[in-house]
Amino acid sequence: MNSISAARTRRIFLQSTALGILALTQGAKSVLASAADVDALIKAIAGDRKPKEGRITLDLPTIAENGLVVPLNFEVESPMTESDFVKSVHIYAEGNPNVRVADYTFTPLSPKAAAQIRIRLAQTQSVSAVAVMSNGDVYATKKEVKVTIGGCGG
Amino acid sequence: MASKVTPRVRMPATAKAGEIIEVKTLISHDMESGQRKDASGNKIPQHIINKFTATFNGKEIFSVGWYPAISANPYQAFYVRVPESGTFEFTWFDEDGTTYKAEQKVTVS
Numbered sequence: 001m002n003s004i005s006a007a008r009t010r011r012i013f014l015q016s017t018a019l020g021i022l023a024l025t026q027g028a029k030s031v032l033a034s035a036a037d038v039d040a041l042i043k044a045i046a047g048d049r050k051p052k053e054g055r056i057t058l059d060l061p062t063i064a065e066n067g068l069v070v071p072l073n074f075e076v077e078s079p080m081t082e083s084d085f086v087k088s089v090h091i092y093a094e095g096n097p098n099v100r101v102a103d104y105t106f107t108p109l110s111p112k113a114a115a116q117i118r119i120r121l122a123q124t125q126s127v128s129a130v131a132v133m134s135n136g137d138v139y140a141t142k143k144e145v146k147v148t149i150g151g152c153g154g
Numbered sequence: 155m156a157s158k159v160t161p162r163v164r165m166p167a168t169a170k171a172g173e174i175i176e177v178k179t180l181i182s183h184d185m186e187s188g189q190r191k192d193a194s195g196n197k198i199p200q201h202i203i204n205k206f207t208a209t210f211n212g213k214e215i216f217s218v219g220w221y222p223a224i225s226a227n228p229y230q231a232f233y234v235r236v237p238e239s240g241t242f243e244f245t246w247f248d249e250d251g252t253t254y255k256a257e258q259k260v261t262v263s
Contacts (some may be wrong), residue, residue, distance in 0.1 A: 069225045096223050097189055103219040109235065110216050111174040116231040120187065120223045 033099040038092045038128050041099060042140060045090065045130060051140035056089075058129045058143050067121040067147040072101075075114035076131045076139070080106070086113035087132045095125030122150045159183055161256040163244055169236040171262045177208065178231045181246050181254060187222035203254075205247040206230060211240040236260050 042051060059073035078086045085108045091101040106113045113131070121127070124146045131139045164178040181203065188200025200222060207217040216232055234242065239262045246254040 093223055097187075098221055098223060100221040101223040102221065105217045105219075107215055109210065109213060110233065111235040112233040114233055115218070116229070117218075118225040118229050120225055 031097050032095055032122060033093075033097065035094045035126070037099045038094045041090070041092060042128070042130055042138075045132060046138040049136065049138055051130065051138045053139070053141065055139045056129050056131050056141045058127070058141050060127055060143050060145050062144075063146045063148065064121060065148045067123070067150045069118050070121050070145060070147075071116065072119050072127070073114075073116045074129050075112065078113050078133070080108060080111055080113065082108045083134070085110075085134045087134050089113060089115075089132075090130045091119070092128045092130070093119070093121055093125060094128065095121070095123045097122060101127075121145060121147045123147055159248075159252075159254055161244065161246060161254045163242075163256045163258055165234075165242070165258055165260070167259065168261050168263045172235060172237060174233055174235050175260075176231060176233055177242070177244075178229070179206075179244055179256070180227065180229050182227050183246075183248075185220075185222065185224055185226045185228060189222070201249060203228060203246045203248050207245050207247075208232070208234065209243045209245075210234065210237075212243075236262060238262055 055077045057075045060070065064070040074089065076086045076089060078084065086106050089104040092099045093101050101119050102117060104115060126142045126144045128140060128142045159182055161181045162179065166175055169175055183203050186198055186201040190198045192198055202220060202222055204220050205217065206220065208215050215234055218230065220228065239260065241257055241259050243255065243257045
């Protein structure tokens with residue numbers, strides 16, 4: 001092989017590699033959800049009402065070493081009576097391939113609108129909790145979790 | 155997936171009338187997210203438990219819909235009130251149509 005064709009091969013190789021990397025990073029971006037997806041879901045639940053702050057205690061580690069198992073703990077302040085109770089609580093993770101994590105449905109028979117679960121987080125991101133009360137009020141809160149090792153395979 | 159799916163429930167067997175107790179549940183299940191690839195690069199299809207319910211004497215108290223973001227071997231803790239002696243029943247619904255059940259009798263002392 002003479003030096004000219006070697007240089008050309010190298011250039012072609014570099015160009016195609018650069019294109020490949022570009023395609024890869026763009027592909028990876030489109031797979032994961034964004035904060036806008038969470039906002040759209042909250043809007044679908046709340047409708048015209050603006051989500052209020054407060055009443056929800058969302059407990060997650062500030063730094064999660066392993067994204068495969070992140071403990072999540074929430075409690076919504078409510079008397080939990082027939083006339084005033086928490087209807088549902090939704091958990092969303094904006095940086096996961098699928099924003100939805102869990103949808104809880106409570107009844108007046110549940111004494112506390114609280115639960116603990118372990119979730120997967122693909123990357124460092126904010127986790128949202130949205131609570132819908134029996135009178136239609138919507139409360140929302142967010143907490144950021146730094147993830148050292150992502151939890152979605154790949 | 156592991157062929158044996160074992161549900162486990164931990165809660166007291168006796169309680170005072172009206173007492174609020176914590177229920178801890180665990181079920182062995184891979185919760186395959188559908189994002190992983192096998193050694194030859196093929197996507198492993200999603201296979202999860204997508205619903206869990208708790209009832210007391212046949213009435214639903216609590217339910218939750220799960221998505222692939224729930225960790226393998228899902229752990230779920232929550233609270234129930236014990237108005238009278240009776241049976242709590244817990245059901246996990248697998249996407250493939252299988253249901254796994256566990257029950258616990260609680261006596262009011």
